[in-house]
Amino acid sequence: MLDVTVIGGGVMGAATACFLARDHGASVTVIERDPSYARASSSLSLSSIRQQFSQPVNMALSRWSMDFLRRVADELAVPDDRPAIGLVEPGYLYLATAAGKATLRELHELQRAEGVDVALLTPAELSSRFPWMEVGDLALGSLGLSGEGWFDGPALHRAFRRRAQACGARFVTAEAVGFETAGDRVTGVRCADGSRLGGDAFVIAAGAWSAALGDALRFTLPVSARKRDVFVLETPAVLPDCPLVIDPSGFWFRTEGALILAGGPPRGEDLDDLPLDQIDHGLFDEMLWPALAARVPALEALRVRSAWAGYYEMNAFDHNGLAGRLPGWANAFTACGFSGHGMQQSPAVGHSMARLIAGLDAPLIAGLTPRRLLDGRPLIEANVI
Ligand SMILES: Cc1cc2nc3c(=O)[nH]c(=O)nc-3n(C[C@H](O)[C@H](O)[C@H](O)COP(=O)(O)OP(=O)(O)OC[C@H]3O[C@@H](n4cnc5c(N)ncnc54)[C@H](O)[C@@H]3O)c2cc1C
Numbered sequence: 059m060l061d062v063t064v065i066g067g068g069v070m071g072a073a074t075a076c077f078l079a080r081d082h083g084a085s086v087t088v089i090e091r092d093p094s095y096a097r098a099s100s101s102l103s104l105s106s107i108r109q110q111f112s113q114p115v116n117m118a119l120s121r122w123s124m125d126f127l128r129r130v131a132d133e134l135a136v137p138d139d140r141p142a143i144g145l146v147e148p149g150y151l152y153l154a155t156a157a158g159k160a161t162l163r164e165l166h167e168l169q170r171a172e173g174v175d176v177a178l179l180t181p182a183e184l185s186s187r188f189p190w191m192e193v194g195d196l197a198l199g200s201l202g203l204s205g206e207g208w209f210d211g212p213a214l215h216r217a218f219r220r221r222a223q224a225c226g227a228r229f230v231t232a233e234a235v236g237f238e239t240a241g242d243r244v245t246g247v248r249c250a251d252g253s254r255l256g257g258d259a260f261v262i263a264a265g266a267w268s269a270a271l272g273d274a275l276r277f278t279l280p281v282s283a284r285k286r287d288v289f290v291l292e293t294p295a296v297l298p299d300c301p302l303v304i305d306p307s308g309f310w311f312r313t314e315g316a317l318i319l320a321g322g323p324p325r326g327e328d329l330d331d332l333p334l335d336q337i338d339h340g341l342f343d344e345m346l347w348p349a350l351a352a353r354v355p356a357l358e359a360l361r362v363r364s365a366w367a368g369y370y371e372m373n374a375f376d377h378n379g380l381a382g383r384l385p386g387w388a389n390a391f392t393a394c395g396f397s398g399h400g401m402q403q404s405p406a407v408g409h410s411m412a413r414l415i416a417g418l419d420a421p422l423i424a425g426l427t428p429r430r431l432l433d434g435r436p437l438i439e440a441n442v443i
Pocket residue numbers: 065066067068069070071089090091092095097098099100101102103104105106107232233234235263264265266267268271286287288367368369370371393394395396397398399400401402403
């Protein structure tokens with residue numbers, strides 16, 4: 059029986075463990091240093107899913123994952139539970155001024171050629187579809203008509219863990235600090251408490267903290283922790299059919315029940331490892347709120363109910379996931395660096411990682427191979443939110 063050790067029990071590690079145990083009968087151990095997942099990106103995610111990427115590999119991963127999410131109650135059922143993840147599909151809406159119109163059209167052509175269900179809307183069409191939106195400065199919008207929306211990410215994460223455990227996977231609390239090796243094979247993981255775990259294959263799925271484990275195998279994973287703030291807003295305004303809106307200024311918002319969630323790129327330099335408890339309230343007051351009220355005048359009246367921050371596991375090389383075999387090693391793999399779009403890709407990536415580790419083909423993630431770092435072939439994703 060294939061014996062696999064996965065480092066990191068976030069959604070990527072849990073999904074990989076789940077598919078390995080469920081579909082390939084593998085014996086799986088997941089090493090997780092914090093079973094509360096308090097700082098894991100998977101607990102702090104906006105958990106939205108889109109097809110509007112610039113890279114076909116990302117479109118294909120999200121399409122596969124969307125189909126899986128629609129069937130999740132069956133796919134991840136355990137004897138006492140059929141998981142519910144609250145998937146809704148109001149779409150993403152990318153807005154462009156005259157300056158961004160040509161790019162939006164180019165991406166539209168590319169996405170349509172890949173089968174993405176997306177439509178371009180003129181300002182007049184935007185206004186009639188979303189009467190609450192100010193469109194005076196806009197030249198074009200790109201709306202996902204199906205296959206885009208959001209869901210309860212922590213519920214999906216929990217469902218992967220529970221199904222993995224129901225299929226025999228073990229989750230142990232420990233911090234991996236190094237590896238034992240023989241030639242081009244990893245033979246064990248060493249943990250901070252002195253314990254050691256063996257296996258036939260090893261997976262680094264440690265999210266924003268994966269680089270240290272790559273270093274331990276002499277492979278540089280250019281992944282670091284970049285804080286992103288999310289603001290939870292209360293407003294009497296009602297925005298019927300509101301999609302996840304990406305404004306030309308870079309900020310975004312979407313509804314969550316009666317609330318609105320909003321955020322945007324950080325002000326100033328995007329530094330590594332900023333503390334998660336230091337929310338940049340100035341970002342909201344000085345930049346987001348004025349931009350939000352200009353786009354949706356009804357949002358003049360709002361109150362910040364709360365805010366949270368989480369880390370994007372940012373891949374500085376090309377802002378895309380690194381998924382596949384670690385170059386130089388026969389039995390070491392990684393799934394990390396998804397740069398803010400890992401939650402939605404976790405079903406397809408977990409499924410593909412499990413196939414790869416089991417010795418099968420995994421065409422969906424071929425483009426995400428970490429080998430591209432060595433080859434100097436970046437897979438640049440233009441649409442990083
Ligand atoms: C604010 C925010 C909004 C986001 N919005 C979206 C979105 O809308 N859509 C989307 O698809 N994605 C989104 N993301 C990204 C998504 O959440 C992540 O891509 C995804 O959760 C990454 O999962 P992961 O398992 O790789 O990492 P994590 O969830 O961080 O899990 C890694 C785990 O590894 C553990 N670990 C680390 N080092 C070790 C070690 N040495 N030993 C043992 N355990 C270790 C950690 O404790 C952690 O639990 C967002 C992220 C943030 C922060």
